[in-house]
Amino acid sequence: MLPRILVVDDDRYTRTLLERMLETGAEVQVAADGAQARQLFAEGDFNLVLMDQRLPGANGIELLREFRVRRPKMVAILMTGYADVRDAVAAVREGLFDYLTKPFEDLEALEAVIGKALELDAAYREIGGLRARLAAEAGAPALVGKSPAMERLIGQIRQVAGLDTTVLLEGESGTGKDLVAKLIHAWSPRSAKPYLEVNCGALAETLLESLLFGHEKGAFTGATVTSPGYFEKTDGGNLFLDEIADMSPKLQSSLLRVLQDHHFTRIGSTRSRATDFRLICATNRPLAGEVTAGNFREDLYYRVNVVVLRLPPLREREGDVIRLAAHFLDHFNAKFGKECGPFTPAAVDTLMSCRWPGNVRQLQHCVERVVALHPGGPIDIVHLCPSCDARNACRPDKAVAVAPAASHRAAVGYQEARAEFEREYMRRMIEAAGGNVSEAARMSGIPRQNFYTRMKRWGFVTDQ
Numbered sequence: 001m002l003p004r005i006l007v008v009d010d011d012r013y014t015r016t017l018l019e020r021m022l023e024t025g026a027e028v029q030v031a032a033d034g035a036q037a038r039q040l041f042a043e044g045d046f047n048l049v050l051m052d053q054r055l056p057g058a059n060g061i062e063l064l065r066e067f068r069v070r071r072p073k074m075v076a077i078l079m080t081g082y083a084d085v086r087d088a089v090a091a092v093r094e095g096l097f098d099y100l101t102k103p104f105e106d107l108e109a110l111e112a113v114i115g116k117a118l119e120l121d122a123a124y125r126e127i128g129g130l131r132a133r134l135a136a137e138a139g140a141p142a143l144v145g146k147s148p149a150m151e152r153l154i155g156q157i158r159q160v161a162g163l164d165t166t167v168l169l170e171g172e173s174g175t176g177k178d179l180v181a182k183l184i185h186a187w188s189p190r191s192a193k194p195y196l197e198v199n200c201g202a203l204a205e206t207l208l209e210s211l212l213f214g215h216e217k218g219a220f221t222g223a224t225v226t227s228p229g230y231f232e233k234t235d236g237g238n239l240f241l242d243e244i245a246d247m248s249p250k251l252q253s254s255l256l257r258v259l260q261d262h263h264f265t266r267i268g269s270t271r272s273r274a275t276d277f278r279l280i281c282a283t284n285r286p287l288a289g290e291v292t293a294g295n296f297r298e299d300l301y302y303r304v305n306v307v308v309l310r311l312p313p314l315r316e317r318e319g320d321v322i323r324l325a326a327h328f329l330d331h332f333n334a335k336f337g338k339e340c341g342p343f344t345p346a347a348v349d350t351l352m353s354c355r356w357p358g359n360v361r362q363l364q365h366c367v368e369r370v371v372a373l374h375p376g377g378p379i380d381i382v383h384l385c386p387s388c389d390a391r392n393a394c395r396p397d398k399a400v401a402v403a404p405a406a407s408h409r410a411a412v413g414y415q416e417a418r419a420e421f422e423r424e425y426m427r428r429m430i431e432a433a434g435g436n437v438s439e440a441a442r443m444s445g446i447p448r449q450n451f452y453t454r455m456k457r458w459g460f461v462t463d464q
């Protein structure tokens with residue numbers, strides 16, 4: 001379906017120019033004054049409004065404010081004469097997408113700004129649609145993405161979720177493997193049964209063994225009570241083994257036996273127990289390569305390599321960066337009680353041209369940081385990841401273009417830099433302590449109450 005654009009301008013020449021320019025890729029409606037514009041806006045759902053600032057009997061900025069009350073996520077571009085630029089800049093700060101000065105001199109640039117505005121509108125709409133879908137599929141995590149690569153993946157997830165087959169998720173770190181595993185569970189007939197996950201690379205061999213197999217009381221020093229393991233607890237449900245390539249050779253052979261006969265024995269017991277879990281595994285290193293390198297058993301590889309879903313890196317998902325950025329903006333605005341955004345065209349450009357080596361996780365952290373530190377209002381290039389030194393690395397081809405941002409970084413005020421440091425420091429401490437606040441406070445040497453106050457300041461916790 002073609003996007004719908006409303007052009008409001010009393011100048012016939014401008015109306016005709018825009019109509020001609022846009023008609024092949026959009027459905028354009030034109031209004032010559034405020035009254036006509038109000039009527040068309042009330043009747044139609046427009047993806048973009050191009051508004052002249054001076055209209056007979058109306059002020060374009062006021063009219064857009066009026067429209068925005070009815071549709072807060074409306075994307076609009078103000079068209080203004082050089083004399084009124086100061087007002088237009090102020091309007092952009094209020095959340096207008098952009099402004100263009102008339103007469104238009106560079107039609108290509110005009111088309112580019114309109115294209116970006118339409119992309120932002122598409123992203124907002126998708127997030128709205130996603131929320132509605134999520135409400136319908138209560139409990140399923142939000143997997144944002146409409147690029148061909150993601151559409152293909154989502155189709156594959158739908159297909160395999162319903163089948164009782166082992167699934168192997170391959171993809172770089174931060175591409176969403178964990179999220180996809182949860183989605184497979186949510187969409188599977190086993191969704192009412194338990195779903196448990198463990199990162200095989202994060203635990204020592206003995207701990208992982210006891211976590212998976214469970215143990216009897218007295219099986220080893222410290223086993224003061226009998227504890228069932230994940231093989232048992234996920235009976236009827238799904239078990240997600242993340243970073244399976246990091247499993248020790250001994251555990252690989254134990255897992256192989258469990259997968260072969262669907263039976264296992266708790267540590268310290270001789271009784272074999274039956275279990276029926278569906279296995280989902282993930283790796284960020286291709287498993288075939290690990291077999292060749294002698295790190296992963298070939299027979300286990302054939303067991304887990306039944307259905308392989310490959311998660312594309314973010315740089316291969318054309319168009320998804322803006323969708324994801326809009327999604328995270330929405331999420332963190334709600335979480336921190338802020339009203340940051342929209343992204344300015346320059347920010348959209350920067351987001352789109354970054355290579356995102358850390359994939360979706362890096363983008364998520366970038367938006368979270370912006371929302372946490374930004375007082376509110378439009379997000380410009382200078383607000384994006386001021387602390388992210390990867391920015392040049394992100395965009396090796398754009399080193400010159402980011403030079404102003406580098407000088408911005410040098411110009412960051414002391415308070416802002418300190419705030420940035422403190423927030424990042426708190427996050428690392430909390431992560432290192434596995435989410436345990438007392439432990440994080442102890443490690444940092446900050447009294448617990450004080451630590452908690454700082455956590456609240458940076459939005460890690462909110463008062464209920």
Ligand SMILES: Nc1ncnc2c1ncn2[C@@H]1O[C@H](COP(=O)(O)OP(=O)(O)OP(=O)(O)O)[C@@H](O)[C@H]1O
Nearest residue numbers: 142143144145173174175176177178179284360361
């Ligand atoms: N398509 C997506 N839509 C929305 N959020 C996403 C998407 N992909 C990833 N995320 C979010 O990005 C973050 C990183 O994703 P996730 O942990 O699933 O990656 P991963 O591939 O498992 O990483 P690792 O290999 O490092 O464990 C999570 O917070 C996840 O919710």
